[in-house]
Amino acid sequence: MDFGFTEEQELLRAEVRKFLDASCPLSEVRRIAEAGDGLPAELWKQVAELGWLGLTLPEAHGGAGLGWVDLVVLLEEIGRSLFPAPLLSTTLAGAAIAAAGSPAQQAALLPRLADGSATGTLALLEGDDRLGPEGVALAGRAEDEAVVLDGEKLFVHDAGAATLFVVPFRSAGELALAVVERDADGVVAEDVPGIDLTRPTGRLRLDGVRVASDAVLAAPEGAEAALERILDLAACGVAAEMVGAAEAALQLTVGYAKDRVQFGEPIGRFQGVKHPLAEMYVDVESVKSLVYYAAWALDERQPDASLAASRAKAYATEAFARIGLDVVQLHGGIGYTWEYDAQLFLKRAKWARPAYGDAPFHYERVAAHGGL
């Protein structure tokens, strides 16, 4: 029994933080996000070379073969720095292909994600905004050696930058997962305006897109089980990012509370300020515990892995939403300005709230797991 990180994992954290502090401080995050030019190519190349994009992919396919506990370390730092590139989306697309793809499909697709030549994302949701197998209506019809997809996926993270989409669809009523390439005929993917400029989200239109049969993921355990697994991994992954961002927001505000003087005292001396900060700390540490355990349970395929992921994402969502609001409010006027960084965290919390299931969605799953 050991609920802590290994030396290697602590080393990974230190290296990731060092790189991000040097190469992608919040000033650079703002520059990239406000320019809105899509993928920051140079930064993407660097993180691919550092091995971050294939961290959990099999070594045979260009990855590092590590687990989600290791990934959580990376994602916490990615969240802390508000890293403005589709690392989480690409990781999740890779995890989906690794979970549902045949060996041949993995060999064809995963190396491209690991080396950064492709960027991936999950295209799960449709017009009724319902996460999970029941929310998939997009129709595919068999034609020769291919499936033809017609329809639209919405709320697709990094739609504008992604070159490879994992797309659940229905073929004769049966759920299946296709890999759609951006450059295929009939594919239109674009971002739509969003609150959080560091996290573009958009839509994927598929107009008679032909997907070769061998690009439909084999899903040996069944497509539904694969999709459930992908959702659990996604919930855990995004919660890890959230806890990193929430902790950074807390640290920013603690620093301000020590420096800012009013009524002749640093405002951090007043309980009206220190108590909300203490509550944030309690939530950050508690979400960390839930996320770490969920990652371990997912790695080890524990029977409570899905429950653990839902607990983590639900609590993370509630906590980060409140932390986003509180850090702005505790800063006073300066927190409301574009120039100051507090707003970046508030906006990230808005982005993260529905990502891979909001709090009511995941609490409902927790309730059902508990026999209600």
Added chain:
Amino acid sequence: MDFGFGPEEERFREEVRGFLAETLPADGKRDMAFLQEWNRKVREKRWVGFSWPEEVGGGGGSIAQQVILKEEMARAKAPPLGSCFMGLAWVGPAIIEYGTEEQKQRFIPDILDGTYQWCTGYSEPDAGSDLATLKCKGVLEGDEYVVNGQKIWTSIAMWSKWMILLVRTDFEVENKHDGITCLLVEMESPGITVRPIKNMSGGAMFAEVFFDDVRVPVGNRLGAEGEGWKVTVSALAHERSGIAEVTGLQRRLEGIRELARECARGGRPASEDPAIRQRIARADARIEAMRLNGMRFLTRQLRGEKLGSETSINKLHRAQLEVELGELALEIQGSRGPLAAGSDLVPAAGDWQRFALSWPEVVIGGGTPNIQKNIIAERILGLPKD
């Protein structure tokens, strides 16, 4: 990160499971005779005070074994290990850390056996959250301290044989944390008057305790004179380690799930009401967070680090959960919620109503939530003291 256990630890788990299967009555009936038998058997197995060193009569259990024992006890809904609540929670640990050989031999076996109860004389009318301003006076005369003053909010004082008491032995100190001394006092000593205080649930769990020239032998001083604050802080830190409370909360939540299935409101079971389902799930996630926080603290101890103020995290969770679970239980009952014991309309003979009115015992005792927030903000986040 590894939540698995080694073969030796799994063997211990098998031992615990075997014992529980053999010992707990199959029909679920747990009368007084069973509880007495239970207390004797778990004492024999050295599972009472399982974390305490073997040389004082504890079990010397490793941290992993402690986790396993708690997990299995919770799974089997077993009764508590030992009956001397405060003795096991903090008086015993303080005596083990600061007591003389003679004190250890005199008190520890009785705490483990549950021979009698201990109470805790800390709070005073003018010294609550700001405990270090306490004024109850101890004056050394020969080989006795003469104690005069008053304590208040002293839980189970009327049923206790001994008290762990803080007195001020030096009023001329610059730092209020100095000059405090810890004494172990027999409640039957001449000059002690206990006056129970009726609480809002109608019962009387706590009391005022008056000291009028009470003589305490110097051999009953715990730690050095003037070092009482250190002894107390260490004892309260034992109280805050947190993981033990998780079992109780898990059980309480299981009861609430059952209650929600049984209680109908608005034409359907409360368990089908989305708002109720969400609140139950919220509580579930927080109890699990407490459990895992506790595991992280234990891991730090296993790695040889000393635990500090971070244990206030679980203290705060527990406070919020105790209140929330009581509120939830009454809301689930709809119009039956405000009824009380004695009515045939109230579920579970009014147990949930009693529970919903008794949270201050744990929420306020041992440091209020606001004090816990001060501790986190000042000692962990480094904000200036107020």
